[in-house]
Amino acid sequence: MQSLTYQRATSIGEAVSLLQNGGDTARVLAGGTDLIVQARERKRDVSLLVDVKHIPELIGVSYSPDTGLVIGAATPLYQVYGNKDVKEHYPSIVEASSVIGGTAIQGRASLGGNLCNSSPAGDSLTAMMAINAIAHIAGPQGERDVPVEDFFTGPGRNVLEAGEFVVNIHIAPHQSGTGGAWQRFIPRNEMDIAVVNCGTYLALENGSVTNARVALGAVAATPIMVPAISEILIGQALNDEIIDMAADAASEAATPIEDMRGSVKQRKHLAGVLTKRTLAIAAERAQS
Amino acid sequence: MAKIVLNTIINGENREFLADERDSLLEALRERLGLMGAKEGCNNGNCGACAVIMDGRLVNSCCVMAAEIEGAELNTIEGLADADSLHPLQEAFLENAALQCGICTPGFLMASKALLDENPDPSEEEIRWWLAGNLCRCTGYDKIIRAVQDSAQRINSSS
Numbered sequence A: 001m002q003s004l005t006y007q008r009a010t011s012i013g014e015a016v017s018l019l020q021n022g023g024d025t026a027r028v029l030a031g032g033t034d035l036i037v038q039a040r041e042r043k044r045d046v047s048l049l050v051d052v053k054h055i056p057e058l059i060g061v062s063y064s065p066d067t068g069l070v071i072g073a074a075t076p077l078y079q080v081y082g083n084k085d086v087k088e089h090y091p092s093i094v095e096a097s098s099v100i101g102g103t104a105i106q107g108r109a110s111l112g113g114n115l116c117n118s119s120p121a122g123d124s125l126t127a128m129m130a131i132n133a134i135a136h137i138a139g140p141q142g143e144r145d146v147p148v149e150d151f152f153t154g155p156g157r158n159v160l161e162a163g164e165f166v167v168n169i170h171i172a173p174h175q176s177g178t179g180g181a182w183q184r185f186i187p188r189n190e191m192d193i194a195v196v197n198c199g200t201y202l203a204l205e206n207g208s209v210t211n212a213r214v215a216l217g218a219v220a221a222t223p224i225m226v227p228a229i230s231e232i233l234i235g236q237a238l239n240d241e242i243i244d245m246a247a248d249a250a251s252e253a254a255t256p257i258e259d260m261r262g263s264v265k266q267r268k269h270l271a272g273v274l275t276k277r278t279l280a281i282a283a284e285r286a287q288s
Numbered sequence B: 001m002a003k004i005v006l007n008t009i010i011n012g013e014n015r016e017f018l019a020d021e022r023d024s025l026l027e028a029l030r031e032r033l034g035l036m037g038a039k040e041g042c043n044n045g046n047c048g049a050c051a052v053i054m055d056g057r058l059v060n061s062c063c064v065m066a067a068e069i070e071g072a073e074l075n076t077i078e079g080l081a082d083a084d085s086l087h088p089l090q091e092a093f094l095e096n097a098a099l100q101c102g103i104c105t106p107g108f109l110m111a112s113k114a115l116l117d118e119n120p121d122p123s124e125e126e127i128r129w130w131l132a133g134n135l136c137r138c139t140g141y142d143k144i145i146r147a148v149q150d151s152a153q154r155i156n157s158s159s
């Protein structure tokens, strides 16, 4: 391991000043499941780890029908998918957060870490984008909100400025007539990086679509929204033909690379398949 | 290198010890405390051979900084047996031949303990999902699953 220091922050203000004073190589430590390995393998230069797990605002999940869901950025995943309100109202968040790593990873890994690691294949990212989650950020200039769909600027890169970090993730209250779903394709059953992942969110009124959001992961330099699908679906009644059109739009929007996990052709195909499947599930949930 | 003093409870005992600030928990356990039960398989979170229980949750100690355990409570494989009598999981692993080389075994035992603490009567599917982050190159897993089922039965019938 490279030489580094460890500091435990107990308030947002303390974390901001530690990060600010620490400069470029100061890093937020949440669950450490990406960061500790990256630091050890020297994929990242780290001189200071700022442990944010002892800041009260960063741990825990709360829900109110008026203000919605707030997930502390460093809350371990098992507390996210194990939360009763998340289970009841946000199945796509459960679907994504319960497949990240195995038990030991889920005891530590967080949504904030998945978000800020900003891998194009990060599994929770497309679930959060589809449901229009908002990242609440604190920094030297105060606090600001950035929708997760606008958070990423490149592989491993995001909008966070020096001294900034994510405090929590906010999702609007659940409304009846809406539903979300998330799936990924991996060659094994568990413990693998997605070849493609896909999050969807649908709002239906009297059988017709009033809102549709589809996000795809591992098909571009960052996870992407597919606005073309929203245009196809909004105002229409869902049927097989229109869902096929949405799936084609997903394949078209995907601009993947070729690597050991999958070819361009396979990834484009999977983008369509997962869009179709998750839309069907989201529609069922919206109607139930 | 900067040394730090850490205070923790390990297997029920208060421990105060010196570690290097850049040590992982796995390094601190093995190199500072001489607790050699947790194994280094991959050192990147994938194999589970280094698994220990921290504040009641299963974690891979190679993905935890030693500095993070200040004030925490740890359970490691060294504390699983009760003096001379093996834990029912250890007995069941032996009797079901759920190990060969044994490198993965401390991790599997701690992961299985964490499972049974939370869910005393898991289905085979639940066991397989829970243990998906523990790799074994020798046994082919079936015997491990059987051992966990077997010990769940023993624990439940004795309580």
Ligand SMILES: Cc1cc2nc3c(=O)[nH]c(=O)nc-3n(C[C@H](O)[C@H](O)[C@H](O)COP(=O)(O)OP(=O)(O)OC[C@H]3O[C@@H](n4cnc5c(N)ncnc54)[C@H](O)[C@@H]3O)c2cc1C
Pocket: A027, A028, A029, A030, A031, A032, A033, A034, A035, A036, A037, A052, A073, A074, A099, A100, A101, A102, A105, A108, A109, A110, A111, A112, A113, A114, A115, A116, A117, A121, A122, A123, A124, A160, A164, A165, A166, A167, A191, A192, A193, A194, B044, B045, B046
């Ligand atoms: C065996 C294994 C399996 C895995 N499987 C998957 C998988 O299936 N799917 C998947 O998507 N990922 C997977 N991962 C990757 C990793 O577990 C996830 O990305 C996880 O969500 C990271 O969260 P963390 O809390 O551990 O982040 P950390 O490692 O603590 O941090 C990750 C990065 O984000 C920064 N950061 C963390 N929190 C904040 C914050 N609040 N504000 C600003 N910056 C922050 C850190 O500085 C660091 O750069 C796996 C990792 C391992 C080791």
Ligand code: FES
Pocket: B039, B040, B041, B042, B043, B044, B045, B046, B047, B048, B049, B050, B051, B060, B061, B062, B063
């Ligand atoms: S050595 Fe820690 S998970 Fe493999």
Ligand code: FES
Pocket: B098, B099, B100, B101, B102, B103, B104, B105, B135, B136, B137, B138, B139
């Ligand atoms: S017994 Fe050899 S790795 Fe499991």
